[in-house]
Amino acid sequence: MLNDKRIRIITGHYGSGKTEFSLNYAIKLSELNKKVALCDLDVVNLYFRSREKEDLLKEKGIRVIASSMRGNAVDIPAISSEVLAPIEDKSYDAVFDVGGDPAGARTLGRYNPYLKEDDYDMLIVVNANRPETMTKDKVIEYIVRIEDTSRLKVTGLINNTHMLKQTQVNDVLKGYELVNEVSLATGLDIKYNVCLEALKTKLPTNLKGEIFPIKLYMREEWMI
Known part of the structure; x- marks a missing residue:
């Protein structure tokens, strides 16, 4: 994590788990005593948005920046002008949770003049169990669309x-095979292999990328 650039832009197709990853990433940064801002730029999906966990994040000292229209159920694509604060203030480690398709990524376009290549990483979250990103060619096509x-x-x-709470080691390894194919074809590094905390010690130790155990903050206890 400490090798990533100061601004981390997290994107991925709907159902990839990008918001869950973004939350866990921000929390892990805060546990390293970093000054953290989580910017929720997802104006596409109404459900499972990082802003829904604002109280939890604030308890951990994380600044949450989301829609300028308050209220979780308000479906208005209004992004707060506060987003520029963690971009321009280099004392922040920032995590951007971006909408999960090219339409959502368009929101980033307005901040393009402020984002310098030496100051950000844009990481694509891939779930090989999703039809839209289950092959190398589909993932690469998605990457090109997001970049454009x-x-x-x-x-x-x-x-x-x-597979949410039912995720097994084989699921993680299936995804690893796919992102490794994409990595070899594009030259992009595998940064993280995400897994439930209970699976961390069960994964092979020779995988490319860091093993990143997470908690399911976005899944309530009663959810499958």
Whole structure:
């Protein structure tokens, strides 16, 4: 994590788990005593948005920047002008949770003049169990569309192949095989292999990328 650039832009197709990853990433940064801002730029998906956990994040000292229209159920694509604060203030480590398709990534376009290549990483979250990103060619096509729309460069891959609470080691390894194919074809590094905390010690130790155990903050206890 400490090798990533100061601004981490997290994007991925709907159902990839990008918001869950973004939350866990921000929390891990805060546990390293970093000054953290989590910017929720997802104006596409109404559900499972990082802003829904604002109280939890604030308790951990994380600044949450989301829609300028308050209220979780308000479907208005209004992004707060506060987003520029963690971009321009280099004392922040920032995590941007971006909408999960090219339309959502378009939101990033307005900040293109402020985002310098030496100051950000844009990481693509891949779930090989999703039809839209289950082959190498589909993932590469998705990457190209995100780059064209956002006018920013993807810099790394995140394997987050999961079945929610039912995720097994084989799911993670299936995703690893896919992102490794994409990595070899594009030259992009595999940055993280995401897994439930209970699976961390069960994964092979020779995988490319860092093993990144997470908690399911976005899944309530009663959810499958």
